[in-house]
Amino acid sequence: MSGSVAPRLSKIRTVLALVVLATIVVGTVLGVRMMSGAEADDVGGSWYAGYVDVTAVPRYAFEAGAPHPEGPSETGAEEAPAEVPSRADDVVLSFIVAEAEDTCAPSWGTHYSLDAAGYEMDLDRRIARLRESGGDIVISFGGAINTELAVACDSVDELIDAYGQVIDRYSITTIDLDIEGPALQDAESIQRRAEAVAELQHMSREQQKPLAVWLTLPVVPQGLSSEGAEVVAAMLEAGVDLAGVNVMTMNYGEARGDLPMLEASVDSLRSLHRQLGALYRQAGVALSDDQLWHKIGATPMIGQNDVPGEIFTLEDARGLNEFAQEQGLGRMSMWSLNRDITCGPNYPNTDRVSDACSGVQQDGVRFSELLATGFTGRAAGAAGTVTAEVSEETTPVVDDPETSPYPIWNEEAAYLEGTKVVWRGSVYQAKWWTRGDLPDDPVVNLWETPWDLIGPVLPGDRPMPRPTLPEGTYDEWSGEQTYERGERVVVEDIPYEAKWWTQGESPEAAAVDPDGSPWRPLTMDEVEKILEQ
The missing domain is CATH 2.10.10 (Seminal Fluid Protein  PDC-109 (Domain B))
Known part of the structure; x- marks a missing residue:
């Protein structure tokens, strides 16, 4: 998922030193209160939390539980309604990345350090307000643009410190690692990340503090790429107890073929379920089908996707939620809450993706309401879950x-x-x-x-009955005989056809080197056609 490309608010004011000091004092006070929302409603189970692009303009008022951005957007979006829900939802705040490509320091989208986000966006105070109203946050690291911390940091210890700064400052119990783009191909960072997260989780559990770890990865209807699977495998090998794998059911491109968006998303999740089962078995962990489904999350990009022609509709949202409920998915998210509104009249070209509206006509219906239906758990409540192998013998x-x-x-x-x-x-x-x-x-x-x-x-x-060729249909292969292209032989009742002139090369070698072998085995269709003649 991409971070915002809209203009950002903000230059550091001349009173920087005074504001930083005030922020530190406020942060100290807030640190005692940060967990109040989670503690008041510590419910486990499957949970929903939409992504919020923290640095996007217009700013999304996640702290108030408001369904729309504050006031009219630059795209002509409507004003937020006056009513505020009695209990705010959980949200996934994104994205924490490296301040610069070669700097192992956490920032919000490279635009704000953690301190700067506190005084320029009032982020700490807004998070505290969300928690006071019953909501909570998950923080996402990475994304499609900028540099993920594991890529920028040179050592596991540096990475532990960088992740730890974010976890400690915001008192979070669940982290989301959005690994895509160049980070998927960086083998060293994949290993570094896995080792750092394993140590962080171990230290957290020693202190009786849960730390749930979700991976967010790109997917196609055929499942994770080999690089994505390697990210999961590295985490399991390092000893990370993954809460689950959340896949971006979006931007499929040519891999989608003629599939409708909902069908492509369902196929992607089914493929991931099979892959996760294989990855856990390769790691020596046996999980049931239900356990595997609970370790899966789905994140569609609502409305117009980044790929032209890919549009995730309200009906798609209803269908995806229904599938998720049937299978027992552990998590549902969406990209993004900033976009969960019909584009206004000043935004005529809805084929172009907006940070502030969906690009489809919503008629007052929110994607977040449809996708959240039935997800009654909370992220903080689910964070304490420890993966247990299937104990019953089958x-x-x-x-x-x-x-x-x-x-x-x-x-x-x-x-x-x-x-x-x-x-x-x-x-x-x-x-x-x-x-x-x-x-x-x-x-x-x-x-x-x-x-x-x-x-x-x-x-x-x-x-x-299994179709077999009658005895004598073709001669047995002989290593001393020469064969021209198109001639056929049998070896242990299996028929083969010569691809070019050959002598002394066994047809059975085609199983080891099908391209280099001068022989190819006939297909069952070919055998059946021969029998029909």
């Missing part, structure tokens, strides 16, 4: 040849592209020639496995 499924619609997978057998097998109560189909690859192997990326999961074996299923 009886492995034993496949029965008498009721399996396809042959039961055999480690020694070779399978052509398109072949269907049964394994542990499910039907799988081979994407390419394979032998010895377990159909339910916990891989993170689908391209790592030659098998597609089709679905479960159904009651009433019975064996279906």
